[in-house]
Amino acid sequence: MAESEGISVDQLRGLAERAGLSLTHDELVALKPMFDYYAKQTSALFEVELAAEDPAVMYSPNWDPQS
């Protein structure tokens, strides 16, 4: 989703079908503003400077404030 600001309805249909969702044209048009909003937000996550060592951890209940 990262680079998809202003996605076309056809592109959105492709993404939805890949996820197993069969959406009508009207449903895709209705979904597009929300998709575009989140796509813009999500792209910012890839601007964050993270080290190669920064993992995508699964959250642990044993939260260590010193970590």
Added chain:
Amino acid sequence: MTQTQTELCYLTIREAGRLLQSRQLSPVELTRAFLNRIEQLDTKLQSYITVLSERAMAAARHAEAEILRGDYRGPLHGIPIALKDLYDTQGIRTTASSRVMATRVPTEDATTTSRLAAAGSILLGKLAMHEFALGGPDPTCGFPLARNPWNLEHIPGGSSSGSGAAVAAGLCMGSLGSCTGGSIRGPASHCSIVGLKPTYGRVSRYGVVPLSWTLDHCGPMTWTVEDTAIMLQAIAGYDPKDATSSRAPVPNYTASLIEDVKGMTVGVPRHYFFADSPSINRETLSVVETALKTLQELGARVVEVKIPSLQYAGASQPVIMLSEAFAYHARQLRSKPEEFGDMVRARFRTGALFSSGDYVQAQRVRNLIKREFANVLQQVDLIASPTMSNPPPDFKSVDVMTTARVPSFTGPYNLTGMPAISVPCGFNSDGLPIGLQLAGKPFDEPTVLRAAYTFQQHVRLFEKRPPV
């Protein structure tokens, strides 16, 4: 309803508990008062999905008999409570406010449900909520939309909407909400009650309909901080049925309720929570500024702190939440999408469209946010902010996009797992409530409760009930 019954429904859990223990009040009399009040007021508040009149009266009679024979269980014995309708209750319909689960009757209690029952509480019923604990009030979900008792034209917040409305209006003495991005603290703030999201892993989620496994929390919603501590005591602790449950020891929460914040350091990340942004309500900030001054006058040291990665919390949290929600609901979304309300269906579908890279990156950024909070928590005891960036909107101005766009001041603590509480701190010029959010170190609920208790005892907003 008699004056006496209204007064009974406005007792705190602590006050009622003392009367019950000393046999000056019967659980039967107390429960009957609540059931009468629900019958009289809930047609306009719509906070309940299911009222369990007969079952509650039977439980009250049982509690009365136990207390009379000297088997007093503790401060929740005989106390009428209600649960958000995603807590499983054996033999009682549990819907998550969705047609998808409209006829679902669990065969087992959630761990929290059974712990509250073991503590002797009386279950009055199951409370309204936003469908599957997401989004806003959606008239297409097929279930009642709870209203804000301070102004019926406004939403009570969500997703634990019925919990906020019912506790504020005196339709139950306490409730459990669930929270993935602010669903306990949000309605607490909007309804002028107390809501605590405990540390991730502190309270079992077994038997609670999930929204997002790595963000979901369960916690109490009550009229006072003291009552929140009492309810937390009953539900906290390790549960082998919940893989994310922590084995950390459970302290005595009510013992931490000392009216003193002298020596505490409270950090305020002004760059985020007090930003000069048109999407943050100025009057809300002004009221919370006064609350911070109050904390300072009470002896706390209030300092500014910086958490730069907070700016990414609003992007990270929805990616994780909606991706996980889609994973849980995918089969139903593909086969019977019409069973979902419009708002939730749209947002769950959006969750299907994030890439795996988006999800992984959101989790990596989450780790960065957690690390920066950990660094700040080495210098401060608490982090303070407004609970909500805006007052509760009226029903007409809520739609799926406005719900997504409002800046979340609560979501960061779902990402970090830190305990966070909302305590009432004032009202705006329209008479709508505003909450102060205090977040603490992991498993340091005692400090969070102590600061909130000290503040609440000083400002005494618990003396003001909504005009229902």
